[in-house]
Amino acid sequence: MSALRTALYGQADHDLAPAAPDAVQLSPLVPGSTDIASIPDESFIAVTVRAPAGAVERRFVLAHALRVLAPNGRLTAFAPKDRGGLRLKKELEALGCEVGESARRHNRICLVVRPAVITSLDDAIAAGAPRQIAENGLWTQPGVFSWDRLDAGTNALLQVLPEFSGTGADFGGGIGLLALNVLASSKVTKLTLVELDHRAFDAAKRNVADPRAEFVWGDVRQAGLKDLDFIVSNPPFHDGGGEDKTLGQAFIASAAAALRKGGVLWIVANRHLPYEAILAESFAKVRLVEEGGGYKVFEAKK
Numbered sequence: 001m002s003a004l005r006t007a008l009y010g011q012a013d014h015d016l017a018p019a020a021p022d023a024v025q026l027s028p029l030v031p032g033s034t035d036i037a038s039i040p041d042e043s044f045i046a047v048t049v050r051a052p053a054g055a056v057e058r059r060f061v062l063a064h065a066l067r068v069l070a071p072n073g074r075l076t077a078f079a080p081k082d083r084g085g086l087r088l089k090k091e092l093e094a095l096g097c098e099v100g101e102s103a104r105r106h107n108r109i110c111l112v113v114r115p116a117v118i119t120s121l122d123d124a125i126a127a128g129a130p131r132q133i134a135e136n137g138l139w140t141q142p143g144v145f146s147w148d149r150l151d152a153g154t155n156a157l158l159q160v161l162p163e164f165s166g167t168g169a170d171f172g173g174g175i176g177l178l179a180l181n182v183l184a185s186s187k188v189t190k191l192t193l194v195e196l197d198h199r200a201f202d203a204a205k206r207n208v209a210d211p212r213a214e215f216v217w218g219d220v221r222q223a224g225l226k227d228l229d230f231i232v233s234n235p236p237f238h239d240g241g242g243e244d245k246t247l248g249q250a251f252i253a254s255a256a257a258a259l260r261k262g263g264v265l266w267i268v269a270n271r272h273l274p275y276e277a278i279l280a281e282s283f284a285k286v287r288l289v290e291e292g293g294g295y296k297v298f299e300a301k302k
């Protein structure tokens, strides 16, 4: 890789930090990107990082970003103040950097030149790396949705899932928890897990070792699946930082497009999320299966 190249982790914000149009994308949330952990040392002259909110994940990304910089290469990292921005400077100093910090639009922006020695590099990378949870043997990684515990919404759906048959999909499949449950039925012939986060996609491939499972790294809204008998989903409701109810609504519309007539969607949502209208619009019959503990589970038949 030419040492003149630059890289970008996450969506660019040209008002906050420089990012070349041909920068190599390193965020696992962008389909087609390159895994930052797979980049050789000293590959880029500049790296721009939209730093993630999770502390362990952020330190992992910052450590890798420094590692892939050539000597004297520049790292620009930014984050909203209340989503890790206020900690960026200290975290970069702990990695051995001298940090120039500025503030803009509620963000902190830190600029550093790669230090000759990156302090605690291996620790930061090991702390954020993929790992297998001892108790259940599942692969996961800090930064992935609910990476080290069963999500209460997933659990609510797991409690009531019926035995499916035929071909189906898991929209936003995560590390594969719902998929493992669905594939317990021998009547399921194929299950496609669609997942945007490459870390979760990778973990799911390891966790769901079943020849009937197919894995797609991509956006549910563009998955283009057709004629399915069933879909299960615990859809995301955060995009970037804030709550985004339109994401779950788009998952519902995409599910309706991917099912055959008579096919079913089983979906869980936080109680306050307004999914009823889009469910009623997109499906012939909608049933509230369960409500409790802050969640509601729907079965929607096309």
Ligand SMILES: C[S@@+](CC[C@H](N)C(=O)[O-])C[C@H]1O[C@@H](n2cnc3c(N)ncnc32)[C@H](O)[C@@H]1O
Pocket: 145, 146, 151, 154, 171, 172, 173, 174, 175, 176, 177, 178, 194, 195, 196, 197, 200, 218, 219, 220, 221, 233, 234, 235, 236, 237
């Ligand atoms: C609430 S989590 C559910 C994960 C898993 N099914 C479970 O129940 O544990 C939603 C998942 O959707 C993924 N996701 C977010 N936006 C997506 C999109 N547009 N297309 C596909 N997956 C997406 C997230 O990365 C996350 O893994």
